[in-house]
Amino acid sequence: MIDQREPVVVAADWVLPIDAEPIPNGFLVVDRGTIQFVGNQLPTEFRSAKQFKLTGYAILPGLVNSHCHLEFSDLVEPLPASDSFPDWIRRLLVYRNSKNEDPEQTGFARRAAITSGIRESYEAGVRWVVDMTTQPWDPLWIDTAVSEIFGTLSPAFAPKNPIAIQPCIELLDISKNRLDLSLAFASKQANAPESTRIGRMGYAPHASYTASLKVTQLCVELSRTERRLVTMHLAESLDEMEWLDERKGRFLELLGPILSDEFLDALGQNSEHGQLLTKAWRATIAHGNYLSQVDLSELAIHSENMAIVHCPRTHRHFGHRHFAHPNTASLRYPLGERMELGVRHFLGTDSRASNPDLNLWSEAKRVRAEHPSIPSLEILKMITTDAAEFLGIADRYGAIRIEGPSALTAIKLPEHFPHPSSSVDTNRIYDAVLSPETESSPLELAIAHGPQVCMS
Numbered sequence: 371m372i373d374q375r376e377p378v379v380v381a382a383d384w385v386l387p388i389d390a391e392p393i394p395n396g397f398l399v400v401d402r403g404t405i406q407f408v409g410n411q412l413p414t415e416f417r418s419a420k421q422f423k424l425t426g427y428a429i430l431p432g433l434v435n436s437h438c439h440l441e442f443s444d445l446v447e448p449l450p451a452s453d454s455f456p457d458w459i460r461r462l463l464v465y466r467n468s469k470n471e472d473p474e475q476t477g478f479a480r481r482a483a484i485t486s487g488i489r490e491s492y493e494a495g496v497r498w499v500v501d502m503t504t505q506p507w508d509p510l511w512i513d514t515a516v517s518e519i520f521g522t523l524s525p526a527f528a529p530k531n532p533i534a535i536q537p538c539i540e541l542l543d544i545s546k547n548r549l550d551l552s553l554a555f556a557s558k559q560a561n562a563p564e565s566t567r568i569g570r571m572g573y574a575p576h577a578s579y580t581a582s583l584k585v586t587q588l589c590v591e592l593s594r595t596e597r598r599l600v601t602m603h604l605a606e607s608l609d610e611m612e613w614l615d616e617r618k619g620r621f622l623e624l625l626g627p628i629l630s631d632e633f634l635d636a637l638g639q640n641s642e643h644g645q646l647l648t649k650a651w652r653a654t655i656a657h658g659n660y661l662s663q664v665d666l667s668e669l670a671i672h673s674e675n676m677a678i679v680h681c682p683r684t685h686r687h688f689g690h691r692h693f694a695h696p697n698t699a700s701l702r703y704p705l706g707e708r709m710e711l712g713v714r715h716f717l718g719t720d721s722r723a724s725n726p727d728l729n730l731w732s733e734a735k736r737v738r739a740e741h742p743s744i745p746s747l748e749i750l751k752m753i754t755t756d757a758a759e760f761l762g763i764a765d766r767y768g769a770i771r772i773e774g775p776s777a778l779t780a781i782k783l784p785e786h787f788p789h790p791s792s793s794v795d796t797n798r799i800y801d802a803v804l805s806p807e808t809e810s811s812p813l814e815l816a817i818a819h820g821p822q823v824c825m826s
């Protein structure tokens with residue numbers, strides 16, 4: 371039995387702080403969920419502490435999922451995308467509305483889905499989730515779900531907040547009533563007492579076909595004065611681009627019967643929303659698949675406060691096509707080319723409506739497999755240190771910090787992983803850690819369930 375007042379030592383083959391050199395045969399000292407030491411020479415004061423050896427593991431900063439919709443986490447499999455994005459939206463609305471039939475049950479089902487999504491994310495080693503949040507929603511659901519996870523863990527080494535959720539309240543103005551309701555909801559959440567399990571609330575004007583320029587402008591102003599994240603779906607599908615440009619195509623069938631002339635007049639192009647977002651404290655664009663070269667140049671200029679969140683498996687689910695030349699379509703998101711331009715990227719899972727699970731590590735491995743020219747360290751930064759720094763949470767999540775919580779991720783390494791030694795080329799380490807056979811989990815679950823040896 372571990373005395374929970376005593377620090378514990380975790381030894382692993384590799385500790386990869388990401389913002390510093392890899393540490394072979396590294397040590398981590400954790401005291402009731404707070405990091406006390408990280409390095410390869412264990413200080414004398416900790417030598418008599420209880421020690422766990424995680425053989426065959428690397429320890430990374432906690433993973434940051436920069437785009438998710440937890441409300442769809444009870445879907446067993448993604449909704450078919452066929453060849454039409456509006457058809458998928460229609461299926462999504464049917465699914466959501468099926469829960470609204472009984473108002474008593476709506477909150478119950480929603481809460482169960484969110485709770486399940488939080489647990490699933492946690493078990494994959496994700497420690498921070500940026501969530502697109504719609505009503506009904508209650509911060510108490512998050513608090514309770516995180517408390518329940520914490521209750522199953524050993525307090526000797528588990529962080530008190532094993533995972534945190536950052537809600538970004540979705541704002542749409544396809545009708546006045548809808549806007550008033552979502553603004554009132556956002557204002558209530560913005561004024562709610564802060565919880566350490568809930569990240570600082572952000573604003574999410576939904577998309578350029580559901581939120582007018584007026585809404586985006588309002589969110590950007592609030593973002594600046596309140597220092598909050600703004601996030602928006604922009605240029606996601608070719609159907610959307612066709613409708614915005616010419617008001618025709620399959621989006622017309624979906625939106626034609628819903629949108630009033632007044633709202634249509636207030637809609638803006640993706641580039642106009644993008645321009646407004648440059649003024650936000652921090653802004654992320656979800657997907658951005660079909661942003662123009664001019665839009666991308668703006669993103670590169672504003673990379674201090676703007677980034678794209680790419681969701682690799684969702685991108686593949688929809689079969690988005692990119693045209694380097696008029697007749698050659700590629701299913702590969704032009705990540706390398708955009709990074710070359712200076713456009714900042716993070717990774718997200720999107721939701722279970724377009725992805726089989728919420729495992730962010732699988733997204734990173736997918737990027738590794740699809741984009742051989744991108745250095746593995748850059749991919750790892752997108753889901754840890756760089757995302758955490760951008761979101762303003764690097765003191766607590768997405769990094770390994772002394773006095774910070776031990777909300778870290780353990781990666782189970784394959785047999786062929788380089789033997790821990792300071793002479794191994796660091797790029798080889800990062801490449802190998804993203805190889806297809808690796809698996810991620812929260813550090814405390816790796817200690818509790820892994821093949822570790824308790825040394826003392």
Ligand SMILES: [Zn+2]
Binds near residue numbers: 438502603656
């Ligand atoms: Zn999304």
